[in-house]
Amino acid sequence: MIRFHNTLSRALEEFRPLRPPAVLMYNCGPTVYSSQHIGNFRSYVFTDLLRRYLDFRGFDVTQVMNITDVGHLRDEVHDAGEDKLEAAARREKLDPWELAAKYTQEFFDGLDLLNIRRAHHYPKATEHVAEMIEIIAGLVARGHAYVVDGEVYFDVTSFDRYGALSGNVAGGLMDGASERVAHEVLGRKRHARDFALWKSDPLHLMQWDSPWGRGFPGWHIECSAMSRKYLGDTLDIHTGGENNIFPHHECEIAQSEAFTGQPFVRFWLHAAHLNLEGEKMAKSEGNILLPRDLVAEGHKPAAIRYYLLSVHYRQPMNFTREALKGAASAVERIANFVESLEHRAERGPDTPLSPAAVAPLEQARRGFTSALDNDLNVSEGLAVLFDAMRRLNALELGRADAQAALEAFRDMDEVLGILPRERVTLEQEIEALIAEREAARGNKDFAAADRIRDSLLARGIVLMDTPEGVRWRRK
Ligand SMILES: [Zn+2]
Structure with a gap:
């Protein structure tokens, strides 16, 4: 039985997709205005582990990850400030489309570097504006959204369950504030928690026609529109970083459910944040670390991947180069072991499969599966794997034993993705x-x-x- 921690219920729940063996999964992807750092990649390695494990368990996963290339404003809570893309484009003296193309390519290079399996679709926000307008128009028609001066806002008071995911139910910044203060902070909004579906700004470089005039979509509506287009009204799994829970995912639920009348997501999984050598990674502090920086320092991609994987996704992670070295030696031990199995499978004694070798292999498969079934407890899965290595190392393996062990280790590596890749999968x-x-x-x-x-x-x-x-x- 597979169990995942569902942010919606804050509990471990048995995972069963709506229409097995199909699993419909959506992952919030990058906003392509800058390089994705190792904290971002921790989240992508987590979604890769989830995808690979569901594949391993025989599900037929359709995975969609969006590329946000417009509309993500600097102040996510108040829908204020510049569009992150346009601000960065100005800084780099590129147009926003060129900037998005540059960082999208860099993102894909990072996925390849860390052996992350490609999703089935990577929809770009700028290519799905029509789908967003359709939902926004529906929300206006149903009284869930209102139009002010060419902008459209979602009315959170029209949706009872707003706050159910994040626990941000009441008592926000503006509740109970004086009307004067309220007016200054609210701007065009009726309520502090209302959020933008469509923005207008004559200076914005990326603009589209809409029933409300020229403008651009808000960030949250992008994920509602693109997940619906590729996966339908109800998703089995939606993931993101824990910083996406509020306001982003809360807003996605409100828009999608108010529009379709169907439950939007059955399982919400969120990855915890990553600190670098004890500090929060921040561009302003100049301590941003990219996977390719680590490679330039001489670290192997497989070690980076193993390290990011090995800390449970719901645990905050403190990334240190010391621990990365430990990960490198673990990867080396596994790779050396597999190499010695390959050697024995070809040149070892030609003896039949021995029960002494089969027993630890069967235990390893079972133990690995039951560890990962338990909310992707990968560190326990790895402990099982090392235990099997120790037991097998103590035996004189024949060719058949070595072949069986190779198959078991390669199967488990379909989930981990750390062995050298030139092999046929x-x-x-x-x-x-x-x-x-x-x-x-x-x-x-x-x-x-x-x-x-x-x-x-x-x-x-x-x-x-x-x-x-x-x-x-x-x-
Ligand atoms: Zn999203």
């Missing part, structure tokens, strides 16, 4: 065997087709003949 191997079996069946060589099916079954892979062709799942 398990998925590619399975797909190739399925194609081979199809070819055998086409030639009416049913004995060969059955052999392939049985050998996959022995590895825990079940083939299913469906109208869409052959699909596979884990036993």
Whole structure:
């Protein structure tokens, strides 16, 4: 049984998708106005672990991560200040589109560096303005939003559940303040917590036509519109950094549910923040660390990935170079062990599979799965893996033993993604065997087709003949 901590209930809940084996997952992605630092990448490594683990457990995940390239204002709580993109573009003397393209590419390079599996869609906000306008117009028509001077705001008093995710229910800055103070802070809003769906600003460089005049979308509406377009009204999982809980995710829920009348998200998962050598990372302090800076210092990408993975996603992480060295030696131990297995699988004694080798492998698979089933307890999963290494190291492994151990370790690495990558992945191997079996069946060589099916079954892979062709799942 898989359990995740759901921010909505603040409890561990059994995870079951709405329509298994499909899992619809949306991750809040980068605002592409600057380089993504290791704190941001911690969050992307977490979503990658989640995605890989759900794949490993046989789910059919559709993963969407947005690229915010307009509308993210500096003051997120009050919808005020400059658009982060436009301010950065001015600083770098680029136009905002060039700036977004530059940092989007850098973001993808970072994903590749850290062996993060690509999502199925990376929608850009600037390419989905029509979908946002559709939702905003619907919210206005239903009385959930109002128009003032070419801008549109969501009326939080029209949505009872506002505050349910973050616990920010009442008693905000403006509640109970005098009307005069209220007017100064509110500007065009009716209530302090109302938030912008559509903004107008003649100086803004990125502008679109809308029923309310030229302008640009607010940040929150982007995620509601893009998640709906690619995944539908109700998502199984939505993730983000814990700093997104309020106001961003609270606002997403209000807009989406007020528009569709359906529950928006079943499981909210949030990653905790990361400090660097005991300090908060901040551009203004000049202590921003990028993955590529660490590589330039001589650290290996696999070690960075392992380190970011190894601290549970809900624990705040203090990133230190000392601990990164520890991660590097752990990765090296695993890689060396796997290399020695490869050697033995080719040149070891040709003895049959021994029960002494099978027992720790079976325990490792079970232990690894039950650790990760428990809200992705990866440190326990890693402990299981090291324990299996110790036990196997004490044995004289033959070829069959080594081959079985290799398969087990490569399977677990489908989740961890830390072993050298030039190897064929398990998925590619399975797909190739399925194609081979199809070819055998086409030639009416049913004995060969059955052999392939049985050998996959022995590895825990079940083939299913469906109208869409052959699909596979884990036993
Ligand atoms: Zn978002």
